[in-house]
Amino acid sequence: MAAIIPDNPSSSQHAARPRRDADFVELTTSTVEAQIDAADPDDPVARQFRLDPRESLDVPGFNADPVGDLAANAVPGVLHKYRGRALLVLTGACAVHCRYCFRRHFPYGDQRLDEDALERALDYLAADPEMTEVILSGGDPLVLAPRRLAAVIERLAALPQLRRLRIHSRIPTVSPERIDESLCQRLASFPGQVVLVAHVNHPRELGPQSAAAFGRLREAGVTLLNQAVLLEGVNNDTDVLAELSEALFAQGVLPYYLHQLDPVAGAAHFAVDAAVGRERIEALRARLPGYLVPRFVVEQAGEPSKTPIA
Ligand SMILES: *Cc1c(COP(=O)(O)O)cnc(C)c1O
Numbered sequence: 001m002a003a004i005i006p007d008n009p010s011s012s013q014h015a016a017r018p019r020r021d022a023d024f025v026e027l028t029t030s031t032v033e034a035q036i037d038a039a040d041p042d043d044p045v046a047r048q049f050r051l052d053p054r055e056s057l058d059v060p061g062f063n064a065d066p067v068g069d070l071a072a073n074a075v076p077g078v079l080h081k082y083r084g085r086a087l088l089v090l091t092g093a094c095a096v097h098c099r100y101c102f103r104r105h106f107p108y109g110d111q112r113l114d115e116d117a118l119e120r121a122l123d124y125l126a127a128d129p130e131m132t133e134v135i136l137s138g139g140d141p142l143v144l145a146p147r148r149l150a151a152v153i154e155r156l157a158a159l160p161q162l163r164r165l166r167i168h169s170r171i172p173t174v175s176p177e178r179i180d181e182s183l184c185q186r187l188a189s190f191p192g193q194v195v196l197v198a199h200v201n202h203p204r205e206l207g208p209q210s211a212a213a214f215g216r217l218r219e220a221g222v223t224l225l226n227q228a229v230l231l232e233g234v235n236n237d238t239d240v241l242a243e244l245s246e247a248l249f250a251q252g253v254l255p256y257y258l259h260q261l262d263p264v265a266g267a268a269h270f271a272v273d274a275a276v277g278r279e280r281i282e283a284l285r286a287r288l289p290g291y292l293v294p295r296f297v298v299e300q301a302g303e304p305s306k307t308p309i310a
């Protein structure tokens with residue numbers, strides 16, 4: 001997840017000129033820093049957020065727009081690939097910069113969707129009678145000013161066909177204090193169901209603060225799911241993945257997806273072979289209840305959904 005939609009998404013200029021690390025500086029939070037063991041050169045949290053010299057390598061097959069997002073950009077701010085649901089991208093900003101992020105080269109930097117563009121995005125969503133779920137994504141929608149977020153949610157609540165509001169966010173674990181009472185009240189007042197999909201790759205990212213944040217969300221009636229990315233040097237290990245599922249569920253979060261890494265330029269050193277990923281999932285299936293085994297998927301441009309691998 002990472003960003004806002006370019007005004008002219010079809011401009012091949014954007015795709016052809018990936019903006020390398022200049023606009024993707026190292027960014028973490030105090031919570032993340034506290035999770036890192038500085039004495040461990042292979043720390044699995046540090047690996048996700050610290051700059052790595054291997055990012056500048058040009059590796060064949062790893063490019064700036066690996067999942068065809070530029071082509072799926074229906075109107076500025078909306079990514080509509082799948083039937084019945086679409087991403088509404090309100091901001092390109094995140095609280096952290098995950099080094100493997102598949103939108104790290106997106107040409108929208110930290111832009112925010114302005115009022116006019118938001119109007120057009122909402123009109124687009126409103127015009128599709130099948131649009132039963134809107135997914136606030138980014139960037140990270142929970143870095144928005146609370147008042148701005150509240151205004152958007154209020155306007156979404158007015159779409160009659162909308163059954164669910166979904167939020168994709170890393171905030172519950174990287175900046176859990178932002179999951180405060182007023183945000184939870186706002187979510188609780190949404191007329192449909194609310195789903196939050198967290199993004200946690202290693203059990204070390206979970207602790208008492210994330211437990212409290214997830215607890216507040218659950219009390220507000222929010223259904224909690226997690227998506228992780230299979231990453232070399234982070235979680236490409238059956239024990240770690242099993243512990244991740246257990247630790248998530250202990251905090252009331254169900255594993256949803258385990259994503260195969262999108263081949264984005266600069267992230268090749270995180271790549272895990274799909275066959276290895278399949279073995280990891282089979283090993284998880286042999287030792288965990290079915291509901292703790294995430295769906296192992298890859299995103300393929302032009303497909304009607306994420307593609308299951310295992
Ligand atoms: C991943 C994604 C979704 C959500 O897919 P689900 O399978 O419903 O989780 C929706 N829209 C876009 C553009 C996506 O990339």
Ligand code: SF4
Nearest residue numbers: 001002094098101170
């Ligand atoms: S939280 Fe990380 S993976 Fe998600 S959009 Fe931001 S940088 Fe990308």
